[in-house]
Structure formats: structure tokens, C-alpha cells
Amino acid sequence: MKILIDTDVLLDLLLDRKPFSENAAKVLSLCEKNKIQGFVTAVTINNLYYILRKSTSHKDILTAIEKLLLIVDIPVTDKLCIERALKSGFKDFEDAIQNCTADCHLIQTIITRNTKDYKKSRLNVLTPDRFLETI
Numbered sequence: 001m002k003i004l005i006d007t008d009v010l011l012d013l014l015l016d017r018k019p020f021s022e023n024a025a026k027v028l029s030l031c032e033k034n035k036i037q038g039f040v041t042a043v044t045i046n047n048l049y050y051i052l053r054k055s056t057s058h059k060d061i062l063t064a065i066e067k068l069l070l071i072v073d074i075p076v077t078d079k080l081c082i083e084r085a086l087k088s089g090f091k092d093f094e095d096a097i098q099n100c101t102a103d104c105h106l107i108q109t110i111i112t113r114n115t116k117d118y119k120k121s122r123l124n125v126l127t128p129d130r131f132l133e134t135i
């Protein structure tokens with residue numbers, strides 16, 4: 001099973017945002033154990049750095065990203081993905097890029113706490129809680 005993990009889920013884990021961090025950790029643990037194949041986009045990596053730099057040192061952020069990349073892959077977001085995102089009808093362009101990148105790479109499930117912004121998605125869009133209930 002392939003999943004795309006959205007930025008908010010990773011921030012829950014990295015910032016230890018209770019009560020969400022526990023299930024975020026469980027999702028990443030499944031990736032680490034190769035029970036599922038986890039993906040994040042380059043957009044997510046950029047967002048993580050940008051948001052974490054306000055509270056975390058440059059060195060610590062890079063270390064966290066390096067650890068993350070040991071257990072997830074990054075699919076290519078190419079021109080086709082962007083063109084699809086532009087025509088997707090999503091209100092939030094970042095979510096459109098996430099969705100279309102997943103779709104272009106046959107990733108069937110997006111894990112996010114922001115499910116309302118993925119109403120136009122044809123993919124499975126689940127919260128970490130709901131995802132963990134289904135597997």
C-alpha cells in the first residue's frame with residue numbers, strides 16, 4: 001500500500017502536537033517497518049523547514065528531515081502534476097499539488113488531518129486515526 005503523508009501529519013509528529021502526535025508516529029512507524037510505503041512531496045519538505053525554523057535550529061531541522069527520508073520516498077512533481085493541479089478545482093493550490101502528485105504516481109491514499117480541503121480528490125483521503133482503523 002502506498003500513502004502520501006501530508007504536511008500537517010508530519011508537523012504533529014515533529015512538534016509533538018498532542019493528541020495528534022501519537023497516531024502520526026504510528027503511521028510513520030508502519031512506513032519504517034515497511035508495512036506500507038510512505039511518500040511525502042518536496043513541497044512538504046520545504047514547508048516543514050519553513051515552519052520548523054521558527055522554533056528549531058537549522059541543524060536540528062536538517063537532522064529531522066534526514067531521518068524522515070530514511071523511511072519515506074519523494075515522488076517527482078513534474079509539469080504534468082502541476083498542470084493537473086491547475087485544472088483540479090481545488091481551492092488550496094498546495095493541496096492540489098499534493099493530490100495530483102499522488103495521483104500521477106498511483107498513490108491511492110492521502111493521510112491528512114485536513115480532509116475537508118480534499119473534497120475534489122478521487123483518492124482515499126483519511127485522517128491518521130481513520131487510516132489506522134482501516135488497516
